[in-house]
Amino acid sequence: MSKVSKGVLGMANYDTVIGLEIHVALLTDSKFLCSCSTAFGAPPNSQCCPVCLGLPGSLPTINEKAVECATKAGLALNCQINLFSKFDRKNYFYPDLPKAYQITQDAYPLCSRGFLDYYVDDQLVRTEITRIHMEEEAGKLIHSGSSIVSSDYSLVDYNRAGIALIEIVTAPDIHHPGQARLFVEQLRLLLSYIGVSDTKMEEGSLRVDANISLKPKDSDLLGTKVEIKNLNSFRALEKALEYEVSRQGEILDQGGTIRQESRTWDDRAGRTMSMRSKGDAPDYRLFPEPDLPPLCLEPAWVESIRASIPELPLERLGRLEEQFGLSRYEATFFVHYPDFCQIFFDLAEYDLSPKAIVNFLMGDYARLARERGHLDARRIAGLLTIVKEGLIGANQEGVVLDALFSSEKSAREIVKEQGLEALRDSTELQGVVDGVLTANPDLVARFRSGESKLLGYFVGQVMRATRGKADPEVVNKLLEEALS
Ligand SMILES: [Zn+2]
Incomplete structure (x- = not known):
């Protein structure tokens, strides 16, 4: 239902190319690889165990409900469900990641090659889904100041660490910021229909990373892409992309080159800001997760999930x-x-x-x-x-x-x-009509000399006298007869 914005400023020389990565927290009672609760709003660090804290010697176990939710999402998005998929370790250091690696799926994702159809204005369009893979959520940092830079210290809450996520990756076939918004709106609606996520963007259950580049009109060559991280509202998504269309267009118009980098959206300032360039991008040293077996699904089980999908x-x-x-x-x-x-x-x-x-x-x-x-x-x-x-x-x-x-x-x-029954008995109403006309001889005279709009006034008086119950059709008829 939202209004679509197509071009920004005078960027008529370029085509916009947008691809999205959407992280969705799955609606499971317990976490992805342990039995800790996923309830939102519990006291900090009250929902953790040796597994989700990454203590030495602890071993993960896959939550079947999470696989069911991920499979359901894949089927609703017309994906191929891969009966064989595998888990990997994505290694990086950050305080919200207790194991210093995230369990994810790299080369063998659960779902691939799907699509979502949706309306842009009155046109039905399709966006391809490249893949959907499963992974675990990180914890949450709470800064003492308003931002990490201005803080004396930060606290960390691991209640969220280890919640099951899916990452939905689209092909770069979205053409303007408004379309990106409509895609995510439709995706969110679909996920709520199938009940796999509460899709609350304000609680971080659905977050979007957007890749955006510009290329000269009608050129086949893709431009350099910029990634905008962690957009957590529809408005932020659309505004950040609009800002990038202008920023990149201006640089290209002046003969400059776009730096491949990750940027964040500053909602208050209304602009994106550089986080890190490609040269600073971490090397995740992905390797197979040794503590989890490959995920092997039975075709009959997948079909039973397909059968449970409601009308979309x-x-x-x-x-x-x-x-x-x-x-x-x-x-x-x-x-x-x-x-x-x-x-x-x-x-x-x-x-x-x-x-x-x-x-x-x-x-x-x-x-x-x-x-x-x-x-x-x-x-x-x-x-x-x-x-x-x-x-x-x-x-x-x-x-x-x-x-x-x-x-x-x-x-x-x-x-x-x-006693609200409509009054349409002519005899009863005739008395009321006569009463109204007798009480207003001057107005009746003016009506008869041509002020026909006074009829409305008489109707109103009759309605008032009957507490709105008179049938307007009968009243009109009676008044016209009496006044003619
Ligand atoms: Zn746990």
Whole structure:
């Protein structure tokens, strides 16, 4: 639903080439290679053991649930699942990495060659997924100051160390910052549909590294790429990429060359900053993990995971449009809010038009449900049915809706108790109409001499006298007869 920004400034001479690496924390109760809890928000270092602290002599064991989540993600992203995959050690020193190496998958990843289809404006586009591999999360540094540079000391919390991650790597086939954002939005939605991650970017469950380069228009030669690390919001992703498009474009316009390097995004300053150049890049000395056997999957097990995948966002969008005739905008709303979508499907079982259901759910109901939780579909259906039957006027719908939220009664009971039935008995209404006209002789005269817009005023007075219950159609008819 977000707006797409395509070009930045006058970068008309270059094509933008973007590839993404997305780290996703998997939704498992225990960590990847030990049985420590993964619950968020526990006191620092209360969820660690010899394995995730890398104490000598401890041995890792693979969490089957993590492999299941990773496989499910691979299948939902149309990947080939490799029945044989292996683990490696990626060696580097940093205080948040107690073993001084990270267990990951290098040459033999779990999933390869997939894709994700998504809409950019009204165009269905595809981004290739090169690979998805499994790895473990690092710990978390907490600096005493506002940044590592300005801090006297830093503390480290290993609760996160060893949580199961997948890294999803795309091909460099994303063409502008807005598209990168839409891709990650769609990916995040898909991962939440299949339940493999809570995908909370603000808690670090989903983080993006972006590679970006510019190349002269229509050239086959790729430019030098820059990597922007750890983008943890959609906004940061799009802004950082936009900034890089301008920065690299300006350098190239002036005949300069782009330095291959890693950069970070400074949200407050609104710019990317150099972290390290290629020359400073660590040599990870990857080698096979000796403490874990290769991961060998049974085809039948993979098929059982495939069978557990629910309807995915793009399929659901198509079904809402084709089967129920929803507009793209409406269908997108329901795809993004699965709880509302479930109520839509439940209501569609009743004898109600999809249009009436959509207008209701996306109207005042959406606001009330967000504040107070959803109503039972059966009670909503009761309200929509009496509106359809004409038992109450449109202007009483909100009154009944409020009452539905604050009581257990049915719509019909509420209408009866509060006497909200629409007034359409001509004899009864005639008296009210006559009363209004008798009380306003001057206005009646002005109406008769041509001020036809005064009709609205008379209608309003009748509605007021009947506390909004009069049927506007009958009132209009009676007034026109009386005034002619
Ligand atoms: Zn542990």
